[in-house]
Amino acid sequence: MLLVMNSLNVSLDIAAQYTLAFTNLGTKDLVSLIHPAIAVILVFPIIGIVSNFAWQTRQRRLQIKDSKKSKIPPVVGREHVKLGRWLTASVVGVNLMGLAYSIVYNNFIINLKRDSLDSVQATLITLIFIATIASFIMLFRAKPKLWRGIFATLSGMGLIILGSQEGVSRFSDEWYWSHYYYGMGVSILMIFSLTIVEDIYKDRSNRWRNAHIILNCFALLLFIGQGITGVRDLLEISPIGK
Ligand code: HEM
Ligand code: HEM
Numbered sequence: 438m439l440l441v442m443n444s445l446n447v448s449l450d451i452a453a454q455y456t457l458a459f460t461n462l463g464t465k466d467l468v469s470l471i472h473p474a475i476a477v478i479l480v481f482p483i484i485g486i487v488s489n490f491a492w493q494t495r496q497r498r499l500q501i502k503d504s505k506k507s508k509i510p511p512v513v514g515r516e517h518v519k520l521g522r523w524l525t526a527s528v529v530g531v532n533l534m535g536l537a538y539s540i541v542y543n544n545f546i547i548n549l550k551r552d553s554l555d556s557v558q559a560t561l562i563t564l565i566f567i568a569t570i571a572s573f574i575m576l577f578r579a580k581p582k583l584w585r586g587i588f589a590t591l592s593g594m595g596l597i598i599l600g601s602q603e604g605v606s607r608f609s610d611e612w613y614w615s616h617y618y619y620g621m622g623v624s625i626l627m628i629f630s631l632t633i634v635e636d637i638y639k640d641r642s643n644r645w646r647n648a649h650i651i652l653n654c655f656a657l658l659l660f661i662g663q664g665i666t667g668v669r670d671l672l673e674i675s676p677i678g679k
Pocket of ligand 1: 484487488491492494495498513514515517518521522524525627630631634635637638646649650653654656657
């Protein structure tokens with residue numbers, strides 16, 4: 438009898454767990470999961486691939502410098518840049534998604550419910566979103582150095598202006614472990630890498646190349662921090678059941 442009761446309890450527990458999966462989450466929770474899910478599924482695997490190609494590019498260059506030959510194929514440099522472009526696009530993309538979520542749910546919707554939404558300001562913020570995305574797309578297309586600089590500056594400025602809006606959890610007093618500051622840092626470093634691609638290739642003294650290595654090794658540390666602070670924020674600031 439006891440055995441039957443125990444098995445029944447276990448079955449009920451399993452059934453309860455089954456129904457729990459999404460039942461505690463509301464629309465706001467589900468929307469808040471889109472940004473972390475895309476970061477985990479898309480951005481972090483690309484970081485792994487880009488880093489692997491980066492390592493091979495460096496090894497090949499040093500081997501050729503030392504012994505004039507290398508078993509690493511010459512294509513690794515180009516592959517690093519090709520995936521680097523994807524990395525820049527996906528990092529800035531998830532950044533904009535994180536900002537859009539915070540601004541829509543923690544600013545627009547809350548103020549709308551309180552009847553205090555400033556529609557002019559909301560329209561301006563929406564236009565800045567559109568302008569930031571447009572300049573970012575133009576950065577991928579622009580060839581002359583001047584235009585690349587202009588579109589990179591506009592994209593970076595757009596991100597910073599959007600990040601300064603009400604509703605974004607910046608944790609400025611604790612900037613050293615703030616998901617927002619790390620996210621802005623990596624986005625700007627990726628935009629910078631994309632902007633200087635031609636300079637890395639043209640510069641015979643390797644100054645741009647070395648600057649790129651130093652800055653992006655720092656970006657790798659920020660990416661690790663981004664993973665840690667992101668999962669922390671899922672528990673700390675995300676709403677549950679709303
Ligand atoms: C996690 C991010 C990244 C890291 C850690 C990284 C690191 C590196 C390293 C170590 C090299 C080899 C330097 C050498 O020859 O000694 C390199 C080369 C290069 N990187 Fe990156 N990088 C990253 C992202 C990017 C991005 C986003 C772009 C631009 C789209 C980019 C563009 C380049 C270019 C143009 C080269 C020269 C490739 C060649 O010699 O053919 N990198 N990077
Ligand atoms: C390269 C990767 C990432 C970038 C650039 C990024 C960037 C951002 C930015 C700019 C925000 C808005 C700031 C805010 O309101 O808190 C944000 C919010 C957030 N991110 Fe990320 N993030 C990344 C990866 C992740 C990951 C891996 C996770 C979790 C697994 C995550 C979880 C969150 C959470 C929970 C929020 C807060 C949303 C809220 O305000 O309720 N992020 N992210």
